[in-house]
Amino acid sequence: MSTFSRVSSARHCSDALFFLTLALSPGERETRFPHWLASGRFIFFVFFVFFVCFCERFLCAAPGPAALVRDGFAHNDYEHKRPLVDALELGFCAVEADIYLVDGRILVGHDADKLSSERTLSSLYLEPLAKRVRENGGKVFRDGPEFLLLIDVKSDTEPTYAALKPLLAKYAPMLTKFTANEIRTNAVTIILSGNRPIETVSREAAEGRAATRPTLI
Numbered sequence: 001m002s003t004f005s006r007v008s009s010a011r012h013c014s015d016a017l018f019f020l021t022l023a024l025s026p027g028e029r030e031t032r033f034p035h036w037l038a039s040g041r042f043i044f045f046v047f048f049v050f051f052v053c054f055c056e057r058f059l060c061a062a063p064g065p066a067a068l069v070r071d072g073f074a075h076n077d078y079e080h081k082r083p084l085v086d087a088l089e090l091g092f093c094a095v096e097a098d099i100y101l102v103d104g105r106i107l108v109g110h111d112a113d114k115l116s117s118e119r120t121l122s123s124l125y126l127e128p129l130a131k132r133v134r135e136n137g138g139k140v141f142r143d144g145p146e147f148l149l150l151i152d153v154k155s156d157t158e159p160t161y162a163a164l165k166p167l168l169a170k171y172a173p174m175l176t177k178f179t180a181n182e183i184r185t186n187a188v189t190i191i192l193s194g195n196r197p198i199e200t201v202s203r204e205a206a207e208g209r210a211a212t213r214p215t216l217i
Contacts (some may be wrong), residue, residue: 066095068144078108079189083124088132093141095147097125101160106167112154121164125149126171133174133187146176146185152194161197182204 012080072095074080074087087095097108108124129147132140140147153160168175168190169186176189192201 067091068141070145071188072152073148076110078119078124079110083108083119084128087139091141093145094150095125095153096150098152098154099160099164100155101163102155106160106163106165121151122167126199129188130171130174138174139187147188148191150191150193153192153196154194157195157197158200160194160195161192161200178205180207 013169070093072092072094074090074092075096076098077083077087077095078097080086084095098110099106099108100112100115101107102115102117105117106121107115107117108119108121126149129140129149136142151164153164165186171188174187176186177184
């Protein structure tokens with residue numbers, strides 16, 4: 001639940017007690033209120049107040065988007081304040097990330113001179129998606145379609161793909177698998193664009209290798 005929701009619940013509980021005391025005149029507050037506190041009505045009232053707060057907190061909170069966006073994607077998603085998170089909260093079923101191979105690591109960013117060693121493909125996308133898939137019964141959205149992770153390769157084609165393959169293999173349980181004969185759709189489908197290793201991927205497909213390889217556009 002959001003901080004706003006927690007504050008709202010606490011405020012409603014305190015408001016209920018405040019208006020209870022206002023309902024009594026000053027004299028009644030001094031004479032009747034202590035007796036009322038000792039009665040069963042007070043226990044019932046406290047129970048009622050906390051029941052209302054509980055319902056507001058756990059039943060009225062919206063855990064996900066009202067509708068999924070299936071015909072669009074979050075372009076340059078990593079430039080948002082909260083990469084991936086904002087897109088998921090808005091219901092997007094696809095996001096795009098530009099990648100560079102730098103010193104053996106796959107970093108996310110639009111320009112090579114603005115990359116950060118902390119913003120990796122794994123930390124921003126693969127690991128959070130894997131966690132969400134585990135929590136949602138094998139899907140990014142529990143009742144939604146496959147999720148598309150569009151990866152736009154900005155650095156040299158073959159070295160980047162060579163580094164990307166073993167990284168994706170670590171997340172194979174959630175990824176769509178491509179073989180020479182079939183496509184086995186899973187929670188997340190990787191789609192490569194940009195500097196695509198067309199010949200390498202085509203050769204792997206013909207040889208029946210790299211079942212977790214991405215598709216190309």
